[in-house]
Amino acid sequence: MSEVQRGEVLFEMKNIEKIFSHVHALDHVNFDVRKGEVHALLGENGAGKSTLIKILTGVYPKDGGQIFMEGKEVEINDRDDALALGIAVIFQELSLIPSLTVYQNIMLGKEEGKFGFVNARKEKKDIQDLIDRYGFPVTADATVETLSVAQKQMVEILKALSTNARIMIMDEPTASLSQRESEILYKIINQLRDQGVSIIYISHRLEEVFNLSDRITVLRDGKNAGEVEKEDIVPSEIVKMMIGKELSESTASRSLHESDTEVELEVKNLSRLGYYEDVSFKVHKGEVLVLTGLVGAGRTEVLRSIYGADPYDSGEIIFEGKVIKPRISDAVAKGFGLIPEDRRTQGFSPLLTVTRNVATTNYDKLAHGGFVNKKDEDELGKKAVEIVDLRPANPNVVVGNLSGGNQQKAVLGKWLTRDLKVILIDEPTVGIDIGAKDEIYEFVEDLAKQGVAVILVSSDIAEVLRVAHRIIVMREGKIIKEFKDGVATQEDILLASSGFTGDEKEVAHE
């Protein structure tokens, strides 16, 4: 790269304005990035982070302001303009073609550019060299569909590197990565920075943001709320900047106990070949049972079988004392709710309003003799918005136009307005900001207080300790430890998730 000094400002966004029909999404926002820095963009759900990025990458036109690249004003009208300036977005995986190899996918990115002719052999070697230089755990010849989410992300990074990207944008890159995979990504980010690449990093996982960032810019309600250099990062101060108030202390340990109320749901020796094996547990009325462990431990699959969304091969599911064969078609009527992990694809209809989304899930309650009263529907929509503190607090917005975190809150709202007996919740706060998280934990507690049996899957240890009455750790499809009665600490859970169960007699095999 040129003789530009590291630390020099590479690009600058000045007084950026963006107004959607009712929302002033960006209000005179300033943001600049230096060469070779990791610059985090923080803010609550709906603060304007993704909108700012979309303007920088030519997805949305700006309504005001200027963008400068190395001091010169530039216009970014589409993705090609952004690419030509060396700005690349690291998508999670969506832009890759599964049936092609790593090398072919990377070339595809290039062929879109101005290269008429390519020397395939040389290109392939160049790509393998690039992989070796960074020590990525992938090969140029691997077929993309055989790769993990983390590896696919690396292919995206390679794609960007091969187009000489100088600025890489990562929006929630670790949301679906395991701890170990995240650590590999952190290493790569540090390497990229050392090579002079600038990274714009968006994440709701504050700990990683504090560890990685050279600088943090905080947005609040579409405005700049602060900018902090690495050496001045004080976590509590940053949280205050984000939410405009102080937050109560988080939990480092939790005292647990098994509830003595009636058992609402029991799972006995449940197995599904290739997914999970011999899983047994009970959940009492009004109890929050957390299934934790690493990504891929089989927890989601257990939830889906209980709901009837996926089959199981052997074992029993017992609901209110009777063996049931769960079917998705009558799960709702029985009082079961499932809030899926991948809310983006499974949780809502993007083209419908919040109210319509809530109404579709609650049709059984709303319909009287086949008719739905518009007033009842509106009321339920309003209730959902209140329960999850949706922003904007408008039940008539189309869900697809909400910010990522607020889309997730809308899905939660659909279920939290129901009369439930058993709720299955999968990773409820991925992508949700720290203030809203707290509110969601309060709903979970409220549901439990109302007598609902809650089974919650979470990989976020602070979250586990915040909500659990009892904790089951799964690993590679099996229950390897149960924490009940007594105090569990972050360390206990992390160790168990990694396969260190300590006293083997405590392993749950009831």
Ligand SMILES: Nc1ncnc2c1ncn2[C@@H]1O[C@H](COP(=O)(O)OP(=O)(O)OP(=O)(O)O)[C@@H](O)[C@H]1O
């Ligand atoms: N296409 C759109 N049409 C209407 N409003 C929009 C659109 N895109 C974003 N908004 C609104 O602009 C505001 C900022 O949203 P943005 O997606 O930038 O937030 P974010 O900071 O990325 O939040 P999150 O952490 O939840 O992803 C929100 O109020 C959102 O509802």
Ligand SMILES: [Mg+2]
């Ligand atoms: Mg966003």
